[in-house]
Amino acid sequence: MSETAAEPKMAITVDFSGGLEMLFSNQRRHALSIPAHDKDGKPSNIAFLISHLCKTLMKDPRTDLFVLDDHIRPGILVLINDADWELEGEEAYEIQPGDNILFVSTLHGG
Amino acid sequence: MSETAAEPKMAITVDFSGGLEMLFSNQRRHALSIPAHDKDGKPSNIAFLISHLCKTLMKDPRTDLFVLDDHIRPGILVLINDADWELEGEEAYEIQPGDNILFVSTLHGG
Amino acid sequence: MTADTGAASAAPMKSNDRRLTYEEFERYSRQMIVPGMGKHGQLRLINSRILIIGAGGLGCPAAQYIAGAGVGTIGIVDGDTVEISNLHRQVGHATSRLGWKKVDSLIAHLKDINPLPNYIPHPFHLDPQNAADIITQYDLVMDCTDNPATRYLISDVCVLLRKPLVSAASVQKSGQLIVLNCPPAPQGLVDKKYPPCYRCCFKKPPPPSSMVSCGEAGIMGPVVGMMGVAQAGEAIKIIASALHLPPSSTNDLTAPIPERNLQQPTLLIYTYDLESAVGPYSFRALRMAGRRKNCFACGENSTLTLEGIKTGNPNYVTFCSPPTTDHAL
Amino acid sequence: MTADTGAASAAPMKSNDRRLTYEEFERYSRQMIVPGMGKHGQLRLINSRILIIGAGGLGCPAAQYIAGAGVGTIGIVDGDTVEISNLHRQVGHATSRLGWKKVDSLIAHLKDINPLPNYIPHPFHLDPQNAADIITQYDLVMDCTDNPATRYLISDVCVLLRKPLVSAASVQKSGQLIVLNCPPAPQGLVDKKYPPCYRCCFKKPPPPSSMVSCGEAGIMGPVVGMMGVAQAGEAIKIIASALHLPPSSTNDLTAPIPERNLQQPTLLIYTYDLESAVGPYSFRALRMAGRRKNCFACGENSTLTLEGIKTGNPNYVTFCSPPTTDHAL
Numbered sequence: 063m064s065e066t067a068a069e070p071k072m073a074i075t076v077d078f079s080g081g082l083e084m085l086f087s088n089q090r091r092h093a094l095s096i097p098a099h100d101k102d103g104k105p106s107n108i109a110f111l112i113s114h115l116c117k118t119l120m121k122d123p124r125t126d127l128f129v130l131d132d133h134i135r136p137g138i139l140v141l142i143n144d145a146d147w148e149l150e151g152e153e154a155y156e157i158q159p160g161d162n163i164l165f166v167s168t169l170h171g172g
Numbered sequence: 173m174s175e176t177a178a179e180p181k182m183a184i185t186v187d188f189s190g191g192l193e194m195l196f197s198n199q200r201r202h203a204l205s206i207p208a209h210d211k212d213g214k215p216s217n218i219a220f221l222i223s224h225l226c227k228t229l230m231k232d233p234r235t236d237l238f239v240l241d242d243h244i245r246p247g248i249l250v251l252i253n254d255a256d257w258e259l260e261g262e263e264a265y266e267i268q269p270g271d272n273i274l275f276v277s278t279l280h281g282g
Numbered sequence: 283m284t285a286d287t288g289a290a291s292a293a294p295m296k297s298n299d300r301r302l303t304y305e306e307f308e309r310y311s312r313q314m315i316v317p318g319m320g321k322h323g324q325l326r327l328i329n330s331r332i333l334i335i336g337a338g339g340l341g342c343p344a345a346q347y348i349a350g351a352g353v354g355t356i357g358i359v360d361g362d363t364v365e366i367s368n369l370h371r372q373v374g375h376a377t378s379r380l381g382w383k384k385v386d387s388l389i390a391h392l393k394d395i396n397p398l399p400n401y402i403p404h405p406f407h408l409d410p411q412n413a414a415d416i417i418t419q420y421d422l423v424m425d426c427t428d429n430p431a432t433r434y435l436i437s438d439v440c441v442l443l444r445k446p447l448v449s450a451a452s453v454q455k456s457g458q459l460i461v462l463n464c465p466p467a468p469q470g471l472v473d474k475k476y477p478p479c480y481r482c483c484f485k486k487p488p489p490p491s492s493m494v495s496c497g498e499a500g501i502m503g504p505v506v507g508m509m510g511v512a513q514a515g516e517a518i519k520i521i522a523s524a525l526h527l528p529p530s531s532t533n534d535l536t537a538p539i540p541e542r543n544l545q546q547p548t549l550l551i552y553t554y555d556l557e558s559a560v561g562p563y564s565f566r567a568l569r570m571a572g573r574r575k576n577c578f579a580c581g582e583n584s585t586l587t588l589e590g591i592k593t594g595n596p597n598y599v600t601f602c603s604p605p606t607t608d609h610a611l
Numbered sequence: 612m613t614a615d616t617g618a619a620s621a622a623p624m625k626s627n628d629r630r631l632t633y634e635e636f637e638r639y640s641r642q643m644i645v646p647g648m649g650k651h652g653q654l655r656l657i658n659s660r661i662l663i664i665g666a667g668g669l670g671c672p673a674a675q676y677i678a679g680a681g682v683g684t685i686g687i688v689d690g691d692t693v694e695i696s697n698l699h700r701q702v703g704h705a706t707s708r709l710g711w712k713k714v715d716s717l718i719a720h721l722k723d724i725n726p727l728p729n730y731i732p733h734p735f736h737l738d739p740q741n742a743a744d745i746i747t748q749y750d751l752v753m754d755c756t757d758n759p760a761t762r763y764l765i766s767d768v769c770v771l772l773r774k775p776l777v778s779a780a781s782v783q784k785s786g787q788l789i790v791l792n793c794p795p796a797p798q799g800l801v802d803k804k805y806p807p808c809y810r811c812c813f814k815k816p817p818p819p820s821s822m823v824s825c826g827e828a829g830i831m832g833p834v835v836g837m838m839g840v841a842q843a844g845e846a847i848k849i850i851a852s853a854l855h856l857p858p859s860s861t862n863d864l865t866a867p868i869p870e871r872n873l874q875q876p877t878l879l880i881y882t883y884d885l886e887s888a889v890g891p892y893s894f895r896a897l898r899m900a901g902r903r904k905n906c907f908a909c910g911e912n913s914t915l916t917l918e919g920i921k922t923g924n925p926n927y928v929t930f931c932s933p934p935t936t937d938h939a940l
């Protein structure tokens with residue numbers, strides 16, 4: 063009981079699209095339980111989620127296809143509940159239980 | 173205050189699609205506040221909603237394009253939160269606050 | 283007709299491990315390298331037979347992509363001729379082919395996109411007398427027709443012959459798409475979550491007074507075009523991934539259906555708005571119920587038979603009592 | 612070229628109340644009776660000029676419906692020739708036209724769908740030197756290209772020339788569509804909720820190592836086909852309903868934009884799955900931000916000019932440092 067209280071979790075869904083799913087076990091939707099706070103005790107935000115995904119969910123070794131210099135790589139859009147993260151505060155957005163975070167790779171073919 | 177308590181309302185959205193919107197002021201989405209109970213005091217269900225829509229929302233006189241013999245006319249699907257009403261109990265489904273009810277006309281052209 | 287056209291409902295798995303010809307490889311390379319497709323998926327397409335019923339606004343774009351993808355045998359059913367009012371949306375026809383039978387006009391166009399498939403013209407309307415004889419020659423059916431009576435007929439025959447059915451419809455600014463009867467299960471089996479047929483989803487046709495055809499009500503070209511292309515996409519995935527067949531180790535169509543193939547049936551609806559850009563309500567995916575226990579066609583006590591259909595039972599015309607409609611659409 | 616091609620960005624409203632010819636009426640009757648279209652919408656299409664950049668997997672289906680709908684002047688830009696590996700998805704070309712310039716092949720096909728429009732071939736790739744001279748001749752631009760450098764170039768020129776842009780892209784089993792710069796607002800104006808340009812939505816191109824073209828990664832025909840048809844649908848509605856223009860009482864492009872035209876910008880994404888039927892996540896409509904204050908192209912302190920673009924500033928090649936890609940797609 064106290065252990066659960068010490069490490070509260072929250073349930074979210076994380077989606078990958080536009081080819082990014084290939085980096086995450088070829089699975090487009092992941093139901094995750096992530097720590098509610100980062101190791102400094104601050105509410106988990108998108109920046110935390112991105113590094114958390116790299117550490118725990120990504121099996122593919124090509125992390126530079128997802129993250130460059132500790133930030134999401136250019137050419138990937140981040141959507142918070144189907145809205146561009148610019149509308150929500152980008153990396154600083156504090157994730158809420160039940161949120162859906164979508165990472166989608168920009169396409170250029172035709 | 174007591175009057176509000178006597179006639180509790182609930183907020184829902186009602187959508188029309190496949191041409192049915194033409195019967196409802198050419199508007200596809202209606203945010204409505206409907207009585208929470210019918211006149212017998214029972215929770216409002218889909219059957220109640222249909223007659224309520226005919227009385228209060230439908231301006232077009234051709235009610236038989238929406239209702240026949242007090243039931244939704246053949247060729248109209250009813251979706252409760254994007255699920256076929258058969259999965260939810262059809263006319264007897266008790267509407268919940270925040271529900272989305274979609275009426276969509278079956279198409280045959282090609 | 284090809285030699286194997288007569289082989290009725292035999293699963294077309296026989297030569298799925300031959301080598302591709304040089305031309306096949308060149309033509310299909312860009313889709314074969316898509317993950318999940320590969321040479322195996324391509325050979326399934328080449329060895330499959332798809333029937334497109336209706337060579338109009340849905341059938342034209344659908345057929346372009348079915349032919350392009352290399353489906354080996356492509357049948358097209360339509361009794362109409364090409365009219366000038368068709369051409370804004372029926373992009374497989376042409377001004378130089380006005381007055382042609384639509385099946386001949388469309389096949390002429392398709393042969394120039396891809397000469398490799400075997401194209402089979404059925405230059406007449408589908409009716410209760412000819413439906414089973416035609417449908418039995420194919421592995422998958424695409425309903426691109428324009429009237430409810432034919433839609434119920436197609437579905438009933440597909441249930442009895444166990445053919446997967448990709449159905450779409452479109453009028454004015456709306457479109458609908460649904461995959462039915464896939465994977466097909468024997469008529470009357472209702473103990474599992476089998477997929478619905480057209481009647482399971484659309485129990486009764488609308489009264490004639492409320493029905494509109496593309497001729498009477500109009501149709502935007504890109505709306506019906508989207509639905510036709512989407513139909514091709516669904517048909518290609520079903521064949522390429524064998525979503526309609528038992529596990530590939532067996533050709534026994536009564537074998538248990540793999541879990542992955544028993545998906546939540548989804549009705550896709552597309553709403554086009556002339557006054558605003560594509561938005562959150564342009565596409566909606568609606569969850570439909572599975573096979574209905576008391577379905578007239580596929581349900582527990584169904585008395586529907588191929589013999590009955592041929593001899594006028596049920597009567598599709600009185601069931602739908604269609605309006606006098608401009609059939610040439 | 613028609614007489615009014617030289618009239619640069621003059622609004623094409625002049626003859627929007629003439630009578631339709633008998634052939635126009637016959638051809639377009641089925642779309643004219645759609646509520647909201649009518650004779651007025653049809654005449655706007657007939658009097659409009661649309662530029663389709665790219666005659667490949669997006670451009671072919673897009674052009675079929677643009678031509679069918681009766682857009683009066685249709686320009687097509689592409690420097691490539693038709694190859695056999697194109698034909699599974701580029702359904703406006705044909706085996707009998709292998710080796711032709713794509714613009715000529717596609718226009719031959721379109722002329723047979725509808726001989727009435729004025730078709731203008733631009734048989735070379737768009738580049739910083741020719742982009743403005745071509746784009747200025749049209750009312751609306753459709754980006755059907757296959758590489759990021761050209762996408763940024765097209766958007767930049769559309770911002771400067773105030774042309775609405777319907778942009779789509781597709782690779783493997785994914786597609787994207789967005790309407791940009793519509794209605795166009797003067798560069799640097801950021802005080803209202805003006806619509807974004809391509810750079811507002813996609814600030815930086817991906818590093819070359821992560822980019823894939825249709826040639827390298829493959830593409831399913833119906834996926835790119837859906838996006839091309841959807842592009843035609845968006846372009847037709849913009850022109851027919853004049854969503855890109857100030858109120859019809861004025862031709863002043865700096866007049867306030869009507870509220871109805873300032874919509875939430877939406878990026879539509881389409882995900883095709885070879886293993887399962889169309890479902891709830893096949894289409895998603897994503898809410899995008901509006902014009903960005905600090906956008907390089909349309910933002911407050913933008914230094915982007917047509918002169919600059921022509922003389923190599925910005926340098927699109929180094930900005931995108933594209934991989935050595937099979938351009939012929």
Ligand SMILES: [Zn+2]
Binds near residue numbers: 479480481578
């Ligand atoms: Zn059934």
Ligand SMILES: [Zn+2]
Binds near residue numbers: 807811902907910
């Ligand atoms: Zn911008």
